[in-house]
Amino acid sequence: MKKMNIAIVGLGNIGSYLFKYLNENKRILTEKNNCTPNIIFVCAKNKNRRRNVNIKQGQWLNNYLDATKHKDIDIIVELIGGSDGPAKKLVFNALKNKKHVVTANKALIAKYGDQLAKIAEKNKVNLEFEAAVCGGLPIIRSLKEGLIANKISKIHGILNGTSNYILSSMDKQSKNFNEVLNNAKNLGYAEANPSADLSGEDVAAKLKILSSLCFNSFLNHNIYVEGIKDIDKTDIDNANKIGYKIKLLGYAELIKNKIYQRVHPTLIKKTSYVASIDGVLNAVIIDGVPVGQSIIQGEGAGPSATTSALVSDISSILRGNIKFPFSLSNKERKKLFFENISNRFFSAYLRFEVIDKPGILSNITNIFSKNKVSIKRLIQTPNKEKKSSSIIIISHKTKNDYLNKIIKEVIKKNYLKRKPKLIRIDED
Numbered sequence: 417m418k419k420m421n422i423a424i425v426g427l428g429n430i431g432s433y434l435f436k437y438l439n440e441n442k443r444i445l446t447e448k449n450n451c452t453p454n455i456i457f458v459c460a461k462n463k464n465r466r467r468n469v470n471i472k473q474g475q476w477l478n479n480y481l482d483a484t485k486h487k488d489i490d491i492i493v494e495l496i497g498g499s500d501g502p503a504k505k506l507v508f509n510a511l512k513n514k515k516h517v518v519t520a521n522k523a524l525i526a527k528y529g530d531q532l533a534k535i536a537e538k539n540k541v542n543l544e545f546e547a548a549v550c551g552g553l554p555i556i557r558s559l560k561e562g563l564i565a566n567k568i569s570k571i572h573g574i575l576n577g578t579s580n581y582i583l584s585s586m587d588k589q590s591k592n593f594n595e596v597l598n599n600a601k602n603l604g605y606a607e608a609n610p611s612a613d614l615s616g617e618d619v620a621a622k623l624k625i626l627s628s629l630c631f632n633s634f635l636n637h638n639i640y641v642e643g644i645k646d647i648d649k650t651d652i653d654n655a656n657k658i659g660y661k662i663k664l665l666g667y668a669e670l671i672k673n674k675i676y677q678r679v680h681p682t683l684i685k686k687t688s689y690v691a692s693i694d695g696v697l698n699a700v701i702i703d704g705v706p707v708g709q710s711i712i713q714g715e716g717a718g719p720s721a722t723t724s725a726l727v728s729d730i731s732s733i734l735r736g737n738i739k740f741p742f743s744l745s746n747k748e749r750k751k752l753f754f755e756n757i758s759n760r761f762f763s764a765y766l767r768f769e770v771i772d773k774p775g776i777l778s779n780i781t782n783i784f785s786k787n788k789v790s791i792k793r794l795i796q797t798p799n800k801e802k803k804s805s806s807i808i809i810i811s812h813k814t815k816n817d818y819l820n821k822i823i824k825e826v827i828k829k830n831y832l833k834r835k836p837k838l839i840r841i842d843e844d
């Protein structure tokens with residue numbers, strides 16, 4: 417029976433789960449792929465760390481870069497993480513030395529994916545990164561294989577489980593942002609430093625990878641990114657009252673030959689499919705021709721879901737399925753124009769917490785009309801005790817720039833009790 421030798425570099429949450437999985441499922445994977453996945457080396461930073469895995473004698477590699485030089489290694493699985501440092505060195509050197517690479521590292525692929533894909537193509541080896549985007553959801557393979565026939569016009573959805581857990585828990589439980597974030601950390605959903613999840617950067621890295629696959633383009637860093645740090649329970653309750661949920665959504669869409677990439681909290685109708693995706697789940701919706709709309713939903717992170725994606729990539733290599741990492745060869749990929757969202761039209765939820773004095777509401781509505789933004793709905797809730805008033809305005813569709821101008825102008829006023837909020841609404 418044919419076999420391929422594998423080195424796993426990084427034995428943390430993901431690496432140790434994958435190591436065990438491959439050992440326990442070697443026979444069935446051999447039968448399905450007609451080739452044996454044979455782990456010959458493993459490596460991590462600290463040899464003396466206690467690990468919940470059974471490493472055989474001679475299997476430990478002292479220096480991670482040795483994996484790139486060893487003549488017997490066919491596949492290197494990079495599970496270190498981080499866009500630079502050892503992960504970058506490992507993957508560049510591995511591909512240069514004609515090793516197949518499987519990685520779960522979205523930060524690395526979003527930053528260096530184009531360069532890496534070029535080397536992989538030149539050296540006729542695989543660079544596989546299914547596990548880098550939405551863990552267990554087979555979104556990359558679906559775009560490259562199952563949906564290959566389609567011209568894709570839009571991909572969007574919930575691409576980060578931690579932020580979705582926080583928003584849906586704030587909605588369902590009477591808890592504020594920090595209480596829910598602490599719960600997420602205790603349950604292992606949020607990392608000790610969850611900044612990339614909360615700032616939207618994690619979604620941005622995944623979205624860049626997805627949009628380059630959807631639109632046959634090189635990776636593009638022109639992307640609008642806003643996270644969930646400023647969303648509070650009041651916004652969530654307000655959204656509920658008017659028939660919406662708040663979700664952190666990533667969108668990449670082709671409109672009149674221009675591509676827009678954006679990540680931001682979004683008001684989405686309660687009755688929509690995306691609004692029903694709660695907890696740590698991810699969901700990706702693809703609009704294409706001829707397929708129409710296709711949806712993939714599931715566990716977006718965690719060792720088991722991520723291992724499912726890694727094994728899919730490893731199996732593809734075992735079967736000898738060498739493909740271009742981004743679906744097309746380097747010379748066929750396009751340098752497309754990605755447009756800034758400033759000229760895109762959105763309707764929006766705007767919230768102003770002001771002191772309760774006559775004339776303020778008309779001052780705010782005047783600022784709207786001066787900026788040519790018409791108001792669809794206005795709710796004013798005075799709080800006599802606090803001598804304040806909450807003004808919620810739902811705008812009609814207008815240029816993103818005009819909405820920002822309103823916020824800038826109102827911020828200058830001395831009647832504000834806190835920074836105003838602007839959350840875009842998905843009307844589709």
Ligand SMILES: NC(=O)c1ccc[n+]([C@@H]2O[C@H](COP(=O)([O-])OP(=O)(O)OC[C@H]3O[C@@H](n4cnc5c(N)ncnc54)[C@H](OP(=O)(O)O)[C@@H]3O)[C@@H](O)[C@H]2O)c1
Pocket residue numbers: 425426427428429430431459460461462463465480494495496497498502520521522547548551716717718719722
């Ligand atoms: N966790 C998830 O749910 C998830 C989901 C999807 C994708 N991913 C991605 O999967 C990758 C791994 O994540 P993780 O959660 O498993 O991280 P982790 O638990 O922090 O593990 C990182 C591993 O890398 C090793 N390492 C660090 N520097 C090294 C070096 N110089 N040489 C060799 N090994 C080194 C560490 O060694 P020590 O053990 O000795 O410290 C550790 O075993 C990341 O790219 C992450 O973004 C994670």
